[in-house]
Amino acid sequence: MFEKDKLFDYAFGELGSHETQVFEASLLKDDSLAKEAIALQALKADLVSLRDIPEMQYSKERLRDAILGQGLKPTKPGLPWLNLLLAPTAIAGVIALGFVLMNGTSRKNPQVIGTPLTALNSGLKAPQLPDQKITPPSPVVAFNSEDASGFPDIRDTVWAWEDPDGTMHSSRSQTRANHSSVKPQVKRSHSTPTYTAFKTPDHDLSHEVSGAVTGAALGGVGTTSDDSSIVALADPSKQTASADNPMIMINKDLDSGVGAPVAIEVNDSKNVIIGG
Amino acid sequence: MIRGLTMNLKAAASARLDLDSDESLVKRAREGDFDAFEVLFDRHRLLVYRFAYQMVNKRDDAEDMVQEAFVRAYQNLHRYRDEAKFTTWLLRIVSNLCTDQARMSQRRNNLEQKEAKGALDWMTTGNFENPVDNLEQDRKRLALKKALAALPVHHRQMIIMRDIEEQEYSDIASVLGCTIGGAKLRVLRARRALRDRIAPLLGDDSNV
Numbered sequence: 001m002f003e004k005d006k007l008f009d010y011a012f013g014e015l016g017s018h019e020t021q022v023f024e025a026s027l028l029k030d031d032s033l034a035k036e037a038i039a040l041q042a043l044k045a046d047l048v049s050l051r052d053i054p055e056m057q058y059s060k061e062r063l064r065d066a067i068l069g070q071g072l073k074p075t076k077p078g079l080p081w082l083n084l085l086l087a088p089t090a091i092a093g094v095i096a097l098g099f100v101l102m103n104g105t106s107r108k109n110p111q112v113i114g115t116p117l118t119a120l121n122s123g124l125k126a127p128q129l130p131d132q133k134i135t136p137p138s139p140v141v142a143f144n145s146e147d148a149s150g151f152p153d154i155r156d157t158v159w160a161w162e163d164p165d166g167t168m169h170s171s172r173s174q175t176r177a178n179h180s181s182v183k184p185q186v187k188r189s190h191s192t193p194t195y196t197a198f199k200t201p202d203h204d205l206s207h208e209v210s211g212a213v214t215g216a217a218l219g220g221v222g223t224t225s226d227d228s229s230i231v232a233l234a235d236p237s238k239q240t241a242s243a244d245n246p247m248i249m250i251n252k253d254l255d256s257g258v259g260a261p262v263a264i265e266v267n268d269s270k271n272v273i274i275g276g
Numbered sequence: 277m278i279r280g281l282t283m284n285l286k287a288a289a290s291a292r293l294d295l296d297s298d299e300s301l302v303k304r305a306r307e308g309d310f311d312a313f314e315v316l317f318d319r320h321r322l323l324v325y326r327f328a329y330q331m332v333n334k335r336d337d338a339e340d341m342v343q344e345a346f347v348r349a350y351q352n353l354h355r356y357r358d359e360a361k362f363t364t365w366l367l368r369i370v371s372n373l374c375t376d377q378a379r380m381s382q383r384r385n386n387l388e389q390k391e392a393k394g395a396l397d398w399m400t401t402g403n404f405e406n407p408v409d410n411l412e413q414d415r416k417r418l419a420l421k422k423a424l425a426a427l428p429v430h431h432r433q434m435i436i437m438r439d440i441e442e443q444e445y446s447d448i449a450s451v452l453g454c455t456i457g458g459a460k461l462r463v464l465r466a467r468r469a470l471r472d473r474i475a476p477l478l479g480d481d482s483n484v
Binding site: 005008009012014040043044046047048049050051053054056057058060062063064066067068 | 310313314317318321322325326329330335338339342343346347350416417420421424435439440441442460464467468470471474
């Protein structure tokens, strides 16, 4: 390997006079090495012959046009102290921007862990009633807080359930009959009590509330769930209730004694909005 | 009379500029004296052109590279440090340009253009008195050009700087930004690579 390196240096004229003499002496002893040295010397000569190149035609005037024609000027050196001042500021800015972007990204895609309805019903337990079917999800009822005097006249609490054979049962209590103890609710759905209209053996309210309560909401109880409910929903005259024909609504809260949802009888539905 | 005096004064100023060192000319050019920069251009344009031509093997491309190199030099005069020679700095600029250009042209060059150029070289070079010798010389020359063009850019630059333009190792080291020993090592590697590439092109009759 050392000899090969020397061979290149010898052929390309890199060796000093003394080294050249020593190497030529070694070449006399090795024919293949000598042959290779001659070939490399020829290569070197060929490379030198490549120096002949066409004459350059690029003129000073063309350079002047290129530089001055474009309005170029030699740029001034920058201010190093300014760079030292700006660099930390720029780094801090980039970090702050990255922090803001990362924060914004995490807020853009919140993880949905449940719908408001499921969250609303998550506290519900199935009432411990004999042979009861599935309790329908409660539609939300909001009261008009602007008219506190028109707050529904809550007199009775009615418990309602259905037997497997479709017979409806109900029981009534006076636990929430005191009007003064009930405060008017704000009309936001998640801050208001939720009620479900039911058909009881005594009061068939399907014609009043079917428009307000969807078939899905009433499905388990067996009131009408036909398409006419959609028409009734748009007709507020069908949502009225009176002392003779009260509206019964079922709260999502469970009664501590019975374990079933609390139902409330309403005589005036003027300020009642029923929705899902 | 006055016109003649003015012309003499201009000629004297130009002669004084020509005698100035590169460093002082650079200093004047930095201050906006474009005549000083033109003297620098006149002084070193052939060096830049030769290197560029050997790299790209086309006169037009080489001249474009000369222009680009001097425009860049003019715009970056403030970056030039007096501890290095101006020619070294210029060669570094043109070397970087050649590297960029070689990368781009490597993609678009096709074999037909090379063959056509080779045929033209065969027709236009050589001595008419010894056509057989000319043929052999041209064959070798063509093989060498092909081998050189096929070398990686960093090897080609070494061969051009040292073996064709015969630059000193100290200058090569300055251009490369390495030691003289490092420059020698790179030149040796480039020569080996060239030898390995040219041997198959020349055939079995050559031991190269």
